[in-house]
Amino acid sequence: MQEPVTLHHYDRISRVFHWSMAGLIFALMIAGLSVDAFPRAWERTIVSLHTSFGVLTLLLLALRLVWRVGHKPPPLAAELSSTMRRLAALGHFGLYALMAATLFAGLATAFTRGLSIDLVAFKIPSPMAANRALARPAKEVHELLSYALMALVGVHIVAAFWHERVLRDGTLQRMLSPRRQAAINH
Numbered sequence: 644m645q646e647p648v649t650l651h652h653y654d655r656i657s658r659v660f661h662w663s664m665a666g667l668i669f670a671l672m673i674a675g676l677s678v679d680a681f682p683r684a685w686e687r688t689i690v691s692l693h694t695s696f697g698v699l700t701l702l703l704l705a706l707r708l709v710w711r712v713g714h715k716p717p718p719l720a721a722e723l724s725s726t727m728r729r730l731a732a733l734g735h736f737g738l739y740a741l742m743a744a745t746l747f748a749g750l751a752t753a754f755t756r757g758l759s760i761d762l763v764a765f766k767i768p769s770p771m772a773a774n775r776a777l778a779r780p781a782k783e784v785h786e787l788l789s790y791a792l793m794a795l796v797g798v799h800i801v802a803a804f805w806h807e808r809v810l811r812d813g814t815l816q817r818m819l820s821p822r823r824q825a826a827i828n829h
Contacts, residue, residue, distance in 0.1 A: 657716070
């Protein structure tokens with residue numbers, strides 16, 4: 644019989660950052676991949692929403708990193724090998740780095756197109772005039788980073804379910820509230 648795993652959960656704020664950013668990144672990916680599927684008249688609105696969500700995600704990423712400095716993550720499952728621990732650390736670093744790079748490349752894309760970023764409460768004007776010579780490579784870099792981020796997010800999701808269903812070490816449960824985890828287990 645397998646021993647019950649003692650779980651150490653992420654704090655509530657970390658869980659809110661994680662799941663809200665996961666939702667925003669999913670929305671950004673869907674909008675970015677499907678913009679051409681909408682009527683041409685909708686393109687500016689879709690791009691504007693995509694850019695606004697990107698800025699919100701960048702803000703949440705900055706807040707999440709500041710929060711993380713003072714609130715260390717809970718310990719990993721004791722039975723994880725040193726190789727698995729290194730892969731987890733590398734994967735999380737990669738996610739943070741790719742999120743930041745993708746979001747900054749998105750800002751560069753908007754600004755090199757001369758686009759302002761319209762947020763609900765205010766507008767961020769482009770610091771430069773449209774520059775096609777810079778906009779095209781900025782867009783390509785943003786797209787390539789987006790695809791890399793999607794791939795790493797996919798690996799992250801598969802790893803979480805592998806830990807949950809194969810290893811049964813409670814790794815996925817750490818990002819759920821203790822109350823939700825108790826409801827799932829009963």
